[in-house]
Amino acid sequence: MIYRENMLQNLEPIIVPDPIAFWPPQPGWYVVAIILLGLTILGVIKWMAYKRKNEYRNWALQELQKLNVLKADYKEIDLLNKLLKATALQGYPRTEVAGLYGAKWLQFLEETYPKARFTVTPGIFLEEASYRRNGSINIKDEDWVEIIRLSGEWIKGHKINRR
Template identity: 35%
Template sequence: MADTDPGSLDRLHDIAVPPPVSWWPLAPGWYVIAGVALVLLGVSVWAAVDRWRRNRYRRDALRELDLIEHRAQVSTAVIEMAELLKRTALAAFPRERVASLTGAAWLGFLDATGGTGAFTSGDGRLLGDAIYQRAEPGTAPDVPKLVAVVRHWITHHRC
């Protein structure tokens, strides 16, 4: 009679659990997400390579500036840095905008594109007319400060 008792615990059975859901094959939404992620990865790699190529002139200019700094011939360092700045500007900006600039206009251009005031009112003033004047005996330009100003412009100017 115990078998006919509906409240008996002997009649309980385990719950039938379905098999776990497989992660493969993926749902269609995951394929869309993977495709979008692949496209974004490709675009970001392309942009990074393009930016690296476009900034080659900066790396070359900084390498040459290091050579000028290590040579440390004060008499020619200012002239070499002025030439380096002009060549770097010609590589980055249209020739019509840069080639004819001299003196205060050139220094103003360097300040405007470099986001600084170091050329018109700072250590970079030496580059304005110093390349056209003879250095007076006993007056040596502060080359390390000038190198720092030039390095900052090469690194941070915006086209």
């Protein structure tokens, strides 16, 4: 037993290395930092371009909320048609969109967003409105709600064909 105690006393203390310095980093970390900074800047630029590109959709959805009244007459339907046309002009060439009305207009809306069915009831009220200037349109409340819903879907989901 004494022999073991003598052996423990003869041990040298453990030499602990100096702690690894946090700064300055090795050159590889500078490369990683530059790459991350570049990717961050690129991401912000892409995000801003995306937001700018879809800004007209947000505007159109806000305007659509203003039209979301319980009773609809010719005036509201006409305003909805104008809103959809103004929205379409932001994403499509003027020559392709400006002259559309009636059935061709509804067909264009369906072609640019096939999930929205404008050529069947109640979407046909949009076509009717283009032929009845200051006339009365008999539209049920549930049909008007459906037209507003269809229009909102189209605004959110239509394919963009930038010039």
